[in-house]
Amino acid sequence: MADTVTRSGTTSPGLLASLDPLLREWLPRQRWFAGKGRPVTGFSQVAATELLPAGARIGLYHLLLRAHQPQSPGDCYQLLIGVREALPPRLAPALIGHVTSGPLAGRTVYDALYDTRPAELLLEALRTGARIGALRCERDPEQRIRSGLVPRLMTAEQSNSSLVYGDTFILKLLRRVVPGVNPDLELPLALAREHCPRVPAPTAWMHADVDGDAYVVGVLQPFVQGAADGWELALRELAKGEDFAAEARALGRATAEVHRTLARALPTATLGRAQIQPLVDGMVVRLDAAAQAVPALRPYAPALRTAFTALADLAAEGHTWTAQRVHGDLHLGQCLRAPTGEWSLIDFEGEPARPLAERRMPQPAVRDVAGMLRSFDYAARSADPPAPGWAHTCRAAYCSGYAEVSGADPRTDPVLLRALETDKAVYEVVYEARHRPDWLPVPLSAIHRLAAADLP
Numbered sequence: 001m002a003d004t005v006t007r008s009g010t011t012s013p014g015l016l017a018s019l020d021p022l023l024r025e026w027l028p029r030q031r032w033f034a035g036k037g038r039p040v041t042g043f044s045q046v047a048a049t050e051l052l053p054a055g056a057r058i059g060l061y062h063l064l065l066r067a068h069q070p071q072s073p074g075d076c077y078q079l080l081i082g083v084r085e086a087l088p089p090r091l092a093p094a095l096i097g098h099v100t101s102g103p104l105a106g107r108t109v110y111d112a113l114y115d116t117r118p119a120e121l122l123l124e125a126l127r128t129g130a131r132i133g134a135l136r137c138e139r140d141p142e143q144r145i146r147s148g149l150v151p152r153l154m155t156a157e158q159s160n161s162s163l164v165y166g167d168t169f170i171l172k173l174l175r176r177v178v179p180g181v182n183p184d185l186e187l188p189l190a191l192a193r194e195h196c197p198r199v200p201a202p203t204a205w206m207h208a209d210v211d212g213d214a215y216v217v218g219v220l221q222p223f224v225q226g227a228a229d230g231w232e233l234a235l236r237e238l239a240k241g242e243d244f245a246a247e248a249r250a251l252g253r254a255t256a257e258v259h260r261t262l263a264r265a266l267p268t269a270t271l272g273r274a275q276i277q278p279l280v281d282g283m284v285v286r287l288d289a290a291a292q293a294v295p296a297l298r299p300y301a302p303a304l305r306t307a308f309t310a311l312a313d314l315a316a317e318g319h320t321w322t323a324q325r326v327h328g329d330l331h332l333g334q335c336l337r338a339p340t341g342e343w344s345l346i347d348f349e350g351e352p353a354r355p356l357a358e359r360r361m362p363q364p365a366v367r368d369v370a371g372m373l374r375s376f377d378y379a380a381r382s383a384d385p386p387a388p389g390w391a392h393t394c395r396a397a398y399c400s401g402y403a404e405v406s407g408a409d410p411r412t413d414p415v416l417l418r419a420l421e422t423d424k425a426v427y428e429v430v431y432e433a434r435h436r437p438d439w440l441p442v443p444l445s446a447i448h449r450l451a452a453a454d455l456p
């Protein structure tokens, strides 16, 4: 397919063809690549913007590329490709490869997020509300962005890539992108409008406009300085043999505050039999697909299915539930505790593998509660020796904290809670099998327990 690089209309045919063999090898090795286990057979260009000319000391392209894979329409990825004669040693981890043909022949291409100049250029574009080629930046006029902040790429395990600027801002660049409203921007903006202090308010954001579709490609937020995430803190307390009840309670309160604000800011719904059945069907479909993909899950599948059908049975008896927008993938790593002791929630993208429309649907708020309860279990199972009693105390404290703010204790609806915990554990089995096979025993141990649990 012909490729076009847009920067005030300039074109550079052949760019993609020359990058193709290098990207086929490099992309599947990236942590954020979602199509693990299947080869990349080629690319098509969704958008390309030249940010710095390839002839300069550092060239820079912003690309949205669809990666073709067998048995899938192919996901679209955001890449920032730097071009240099040679890489200085500090950029060695960023290497993509040496181009042998086409307009960049003889040059070295690399992941430009590791490099200072490209990272500075992104912040400057956000600061000035720039429009460059396909890229369109917007910002909150109330927040000030200083120029000259020094960038560094975060090295944490992530589903996307983040740059921190002078410990003042953090820019998340989404890697797998889809057109449409992205909850990772939508929800923090809605919460900011309601002055919710539990979520850093977006400072600026970047879209790529392609054939009438807008893709959210980056979100800049204030950086919570000196913060520790809930996962680190939980592991630290576990290692010391300390309980985490006070923090779990505070986290329960923070979750309920965010839920209360989301319910005020965005549409809610009532789920009766007609709405619960498709939800349950979705859980069963995901379970079947997971059992197909991960053989270790198969023996548990019939027992796990009863967790879902019990929910459908309750709905058939006339029970209803309230649904609202939720975080969608809440776990300890998504909770940051500032040195003041205040908790913030981050990363409202939802489960990255789910379709966008599904992630944006109102759901029972207990879905997030289930995510956190799973996370306490993860932390307790990672301890040596495992500490199930620790997780149990956290569960109780978190649910109590949640009830203090929301007025509703999630434990009073055990059928819903069990269905959602089971659904999450099934998701985790697939996630770990794909991304971190060594961790697979952690969700599998929960599967074992959930499958054996008596129905209330």
Ligand SMILES: Nc1ncnc2c1ncn2[C@@H]1O[C@H](COP(=O)(O)OP(=O)(O)O)[C@@H](O)[C@H]1O
Pocket: 154, 156, 157, 158, 159, 160, 161, 162, 170, 172, 200, 221, 222, 223, 224, 225, 227, 229, 333, 334, 336, 346, 347, 349
């Ligand atoms: N506003 C923030 N302040 C400080 N650190 C942050 C902030 N947002 C994210 N982080 C850090 O960046 C990491 C990745 O952010 P996250 O939004 O979870 O990205 P991803 O979707 O790629 O997993 C978090 O685990 C956290 O350590």
Ligand SMILES: O=P(O)(O)O[C@H]1O[C@H](CO)[C@@H](O[C@H]2O[C@H](CO)[C@@H](O)[C@H](O)[C@H]2O)[C@H](O)[C@H]1O
Pocket: 157, 158, 159, 231, 329, 331, 332, 333, 347, 351, 352, 371, 374, 375, 376, 378, 379, 428, 431
């Ligand atoms: O943070 P992400 O949006 O990238 O979420 C994905 O990765 C998480 C792991 O980094 C994964 O979370 C699972 O492992 C956590 C411990 O590392 C644990 O606290 C969570 O409870 C567990 O689900 C998350 O599921 C995945 O979507």
